[in-house]
Amino acid sequence: MSEYLKKCNEVRLVGMLEKEFEFYYSLSNRVVKQDYYINYIIIKRENKVDEHIPVVMQKDKIDFRKEYKCSEVEIIGKLKENNYTRKSFLYVFIKSMSFLSVGHKMEEIAKVKIECVLHKKVTTRVQKDGRLRLDFKIRYNQMIITCVAWNRNARIINKKVEEGTELILSGRIETRLYHKNEEWKETNEFVVKDIGYVM
Numbered sequence: 001m002s003e004y005l006k007k008c009n010e011v012r013l014v015g016m017l018e019k020e021f022e023f024y025y026s027l028s029n030r031v032v033k034q035d036y037y038i039n040y041i042i043i044k045r046e047n048k049v050d051e052h053i054p055v056v057m058q059k060d061k062i063d064f065r066k067e068y069k070c071s072e073v074e075i076i077g078k079l080k081e082n083n084y085t086r087k088s089f090l091y092v093f094i095k096s097m098s099f100l101s102v103g104h105k106m107e108e109i110a111k112v113k114i115e116c117v118l119h120k121k122v123t124t125r126v127q128k129d130g131r132l133r134l135d136f137k138i139r140y141n142q143m144i145i146t147c148v149a150w151n152r153n154a155r156i157i158n159k160k161v162e163e164g165t166e167l168i169l170s171g172r173i174e175t176r177l178y179h180k181n182e183e184w185k186e187t188n189e190f191v192v193k194d195i196g197y198v199m
Helices: 151-160
Strands: 008-015 036-043 051-058 071-083 087-097 109-126 132-140 143-150 164-182 183-197
Touching: 008 051, 008 143, 036 143, 051 071, 051 164, 051 183, 071 143, 087 183, 109 151, 132 151, 151 183
Parallel strands: 051 087, 143 183
Antiparallel strands: 008 036, 008 071, 008 109, 036 051, 071 087, 109 132, 109 164, 132 143, 164 183
16 A cells, blocks of 8 residues: 555544533644644443543634534544644544534444554553453554554454554544542543454
């Protein structure tokens, strides 16, 4: 696959916006003549931590006459990772956003499909509950994105996929709580559910 071809990077989110859009300094000051704004979409999950996913939008695509807080929306975008701050984090760059009608039966979604190259296998470890977890990095164009695979998918990538292999990965963005320095913190992860090879 040529580096000059556009690779697939598709994210679909359906959920509720947490607040109004706010100016996103850490990205805007690195892009000439373009301001970016950030929000969070909340996606409910039964018996698990609700997804709390950052979404970023160009200023010229935001209608500041509208109220976004608590609005139920569908977002189509691209998965990106912010490496400009001290701690990098995943976010979704919004290509389009539509409001769902009041009373709409919402199927809450956080799906990702991305065509990429396996960049680096970082760590493999067995969790306390016996599950195998692999942390690894992929390269999409010039951007590096951190991913997670569990159990069977972790074993496949760890043992059968060489770094530099072109892949098509599908999965979802999940929010995870972890305990550090005597307090609970939140992070988002791209959890891989399906692995395919670029032919």
